[in-house]
Amino acid sequence: MEPIIVTEHLSKSYRGHILAVNRVSFEVYKGEIFGFLGPNGAGKSTTIHMLTTIIRPTGGKARVCGFEAIREPHLVRKNVGFVSQDIAVDEALTGRENLALQGRFYHLRTDVILHRVQELLALVDLTDRADHLVSTYSGGMRKRLDIAEGLIHRPSVLFLDEPTLGLDIQTRHRIWEYVKKLREEQGITIFLTTHYMDEADSLCDRIAIIDHGQIVALGPPGNLKECIGGDLLSIKLVPGRWDENALQRDIASLPGVEKVSPGPDGSFSLIVQKGESAAPGILAALGEMGLEIQSISLKRPSLDDVFLYFTGRELRDEGADNFHRTNIALRRARSQ
Amino acid sequence: MKVFIADTWWVCWRELKHLQRQKIRIMLSLAQPIVWLALMGNLYQRIATIPGFPAPTYLDYMAPGIVIMVTLFGGVFGGMSVVWDRRLGFLQKMLASPVSRSSIVAGKMLSIAVQNGLQALLIFGLALAMGANFSAGPVGVFPLILLVTLLSMVFAGLSLALGAVLTSHEAMIAVTNFFTMPLMFTSSAMMPLEMMPHWLSRLARWNPLTYAIDPMRELFLHGWNAISIVQGVVVLTLAAAVAAVLATNLFKGHFT
Ligand SMILES: Nc1ncnc2c1ncn2[C@@H]1O[C@H](COP(=O)(O)OP(=O)(O)OP(=O)(O)O)[C@@H](O)[C@H]1O
Numbered sequence A: 001m002e003p004i005i006v007t008e009h010l011s012k013s014y015r016g017h018i019l020a021v022n023r024v025s026f027e028v029y030k031g032e033i034f035g036f037l038g039p040n041g042a043g044k045s046t047t048i049h050m051l052t053t054i055i056r057p058t059g060g061k062a063r064v065c066g067f068e069a070i071r072e073p074h075l076v077r078k079n080v081g082f083v084s085q086d087i088a089v090d091e092a093l094t095g096r097e098n099l100a101l102q103g104r105f106y107h108l109r110t111d112v113i114l115h116r117v118q119e120l121l122a123l124v125d126l127t128d129r130a131d132h133l134v135s136t137y138s139g140g141m142r143k144r145l146d147i148a149e150g151l152i153h154r155p156s157v158l159f160l161d162e163p164t165l166g167l168d169i170q171t172r173h174r175i176w177e178y179v180k181k182l183r184e185e186q187g188i189t190i191f192l193t194t195h196y197m198d199e200a201d202s203l204c205d206r207i208a209i210i211d212h213g214q215i216v217a218l219g220p221p222g223n224l225k226e227c228i229g230g231d232l233l234s235i236k237l238v239p240g241r242w243d244e245n246a247l248q249r250d251i252a253s254l255p256g257v258e259k260v261s262p263g264p265d266g267s268f269s270l271i272v273q274k275g276e277s278a279a280p281g282i283l284a285a286l287g288e289m290g291l292e293i294q295s296i297s298l299k300r301p302s303l304d305d306v307f308l309y310f311t312g313r314e315l316r317d318e319g320a321d322n323f324h325r326t327n328i329a330l331r332r333a334r335s336q
Numbered sequence B: 001m002k003v004f005i006a007d008t009w010w011v012c013w014r015e016l017k018h019l020q021r022q023k024i025r026i027m028l029s030l031a032q033p034i035v036w037l038a039l040m041g042n043l044y045q046r047i048a049t050i051p052g053f054p055a056p057t058y059l060d061y062m063a064p065g066i067v068i069m070v071t072l073f074g075g076v077f078g079g080m081s082v083v084w085d086r087r088l089g090f091l092q093k094m095l096a097s098p099v100s101r102s103s104i105v106a107g108k109m110l111s112i113a114v115q116n117g118l119q120a121l122l123i124f125g126l127a128l129a130m131g132a133n134f135s136a137g138p139v140g141v142f143p144l145i146l147l148v149t150l151l152s153m154v155f156a157g158l159s160l161a162l163g164a165v166l167t168s169h170e171a172m173i174a175v176t177n178f179f180t181m182p183l184m185f186t187s188s189a190m191m192p193l194e195m196m197p198h199w200l201s202r203l204a205r206w207n208p209l210t211y212a213i214d215p216m217r218e219l220f221l222h223g224w225n226a227i228s229i230v231q232g233v234v235v236l237t238l239a240a241a242v243a244a245v246l247a248t249n250l251f252k253g254h255f256t
């Protein structure tokens, strides 16, 4: 597969000491949907800003569409589309004017602009409202317009920074559909960031998990889940007089069990190979040891578990949602 | 170059659209000079009777002063739109596109110049209607507007340079207010150089405002004074160019 983005030890530090992105190296292949998954402040936007030449890296290299981001920013700019995390549409203009202006910024010919504006308005279902001022649009409509603007010059790579942040479920799913359609119909490479697990899981061909400015895991969602090495079995025991350490050792020696970690209040998290067939045996063995089981759960690893596995922390969608408002306010306050 | 001009125009087009769609801004920019003219023309009439005052009425003297004041106030807040664009993410969007950085600066400067030029034209008309005397005759309106647009570009450029560095509105307003009034009072907008204390008149010679006011006042009071016009145009063009280059470089330094 042909790489279209290549970074080598790409780094950005703000004011010399805040290391927002720390020597990341990765490749994105032509035509794939590549996701950057990470919590707030992980360095996702900073990476996108470096790849779209909005900010200059403080270290390392990046090649985008065959051009050096640092030395040939103007060539990179022509070839990539950028949809920022803030919904950056001009409220005082109509949807059509916004799109056309974007076309001007990319130096397209007037007839090309007219044609593409029409096409893109249809793509994002805004034809009816095209001549209304954007100040009368809902949040979801603005975001759709914003995404359409990123496509006006038919970029080879489209960067979407948190394209569904703060949108309702339906709108999120529609945006996923647009993204998939773009890749299928136009073969565009898509680089997106998100802190929604389900989004990364169902949309991306490959995911990089980024935390504290560093990539901690990279691969197709399925492979990442396989890293965990089995299914997740949680067992909660009725409180009794057993020794936690001894019991942990005993459980670990049972057939199929890969790893055991004790949790609070007599609970244990197990990683088990072939969970469905191994679980009954494990439970029976526990019964033979004279232990009473209060509850169990068995599941295949999700990206949440992958995230926890690699970073030691949870990244949950609800948390992200609650954060979202403060986060936007913060981001605006600090800007660049 | 063709690209630069086109980019500049589209950046400017957007600003003018904003203006056009904000009726309140248009109304206020019309009302403001009317209020000032009325106040100056009537309240301060008697200043003109001070011996040595260079004009027959205070209105004659102040009409160019008001043009300048409106231009100054319009120009110095020119950088505010950058602060907004940055907050809304629109600036990042422009920076990710092939639009040249210098066009962002030039387009915004141009939009402010257009706006101030139109406003100046209006004030000029009003002042004439109120009985001000314009010695240079109808053609004199061209150098007048040229001087106004150049002057507004000087201040818009400086303000944009400020906007490239400062990220908050509050800071912008504070810094701008700190400089605006002293700029006004250290120029010959309010008082002729000859009536100022010596130290002040020396300071006024370093103030770009003086280079717009003096030729304008000549046009009002005495008619054509080619030397003064050429001097004003040259000094202001240079100053506007320096401000534009400064702002563009600050933009480049801050982003790419
Ligand atoms: N202009 C700036 N000045 C100083 N620090 C900054 C600046 N922009 C970002 N940072 C810091 O860099 C780090 C990475 O920020 P970045 O915006 O890339 O995170 P992110 O992964 O996009 O997070 P989010 O999910 O909140 O958008 C953070 O610690 C942030 O505080």
Ligand SMILES: [Mg+2]
Pocket (backbone or CB within 6 Å): A044, A045, A046, A085, A161
């Ligand atoms: Mg971000």
